[in-house]
Amino acid sequence: MDIRRRIRAGRGFTPTEQQLGNTVLALGERLQGLSIKELARLSATSIASIHRFCKKLGLEGYKELKVALARDAARDDPAEVDINFPFAAGERATEIVPQLRAVYESTLRDTAELIEPSALNRAAEVLDNAACIDIYTQSHNLYPAQMLCDRLLSAGRNATCHESPERLVRTALATGANHAAVAISYSGLNQQLATLLPILAERGCPVVFIGTAAAQRLHPGLTAYLTVSDREHLQDRITQFASHIAVQYALDALYGCLFARDYERSIAFLERSLPYTRLPGSDDAEPGQAHPRPAGTEARPSGTGPSIRP
Structure with missing residues (x-):
């Protein structure tokens, strides 16, 4: 996870550290030209708070924070799609489809x-x-x-x-x-x-x-x-x-x-329900007839199937 995502996640941050993180993110590239004293003043925190903030991010100190932020900025794709406006007026399928795909891919990657x-x-x-x-x-x-x-x-x-x-x-x-x-x-x-x-x-x-x-x-x-x-x-x-x-x-x-x-129990319940929920003509199984099971699973002995949870 990049350093900005870790700051946004704010895991284990105190209110002061959350305030400091918000300031760091808001400053963006301008942070590179600030001393630690200037950051403390702008964030209404202290130099000691900045050191603790960096340690919680797994960094040695303020200099390493600036390096990590600069590295993340350099990795950014300038052509990355806008999450909020992934297509513009007049664009057609040839532009919209890959741009929405990029939104999904980046969102799934972040969430993972x-x-x-x-x-x-x-x-x-x-x-x-x-x-x-x-x-x-x-x-x-x-x-x-x-x-x-x-x-x-x-x-x-x-x-x-x-x-x-x-x-x-x-x-x-x-x-x-x-x-x-x-x-x-x-x-x-x-x-x-x-x-x-x-x-x-x-x-x-x-x-x-x-x-x-x-x-x-x-x-x-x-x-x-x-x-x-x-x-x-x-x-x-x-x-x-x-x-x-x-x-x-x-x-x-x-x-x-x-x-x-509880994979076996869940699969067994699905099998029990299929005769009642399957679409007509969806397969060759008759009502009440067993359906194929995934490879690597075994049927339970008769009478030992699961019931719906109370």
């Missing part, structure tokens, strides 16, 4: 670097131990959230994903330590979170939060965090190209880790 495997495993463990998984989000994040809900149900996991604010609140009020919550907010500015998260905490429900590093800092103390790419502007954009694919990628990774924790 930001999601910590330990956090992903912890999140999957939390969901695996839950009797029911409740998903809390709103607006455009509802689409990937509802897809996650459908996938959880398809693997035999009890799950809910409501659009109505009233249903979300009532779901939170009815939850408990045997449930798990997935809260999705790219920016962290979802106004309902101020209502829902305290209720979930009071009810003892573990929460997996998916959003940018800045969003996570707005909601500290949750069970697990999956960090997504943060390069999309919250308002100055055509639409949510990057944030959508970042959230979808994080949710897909979470589902994959959860499915893999």
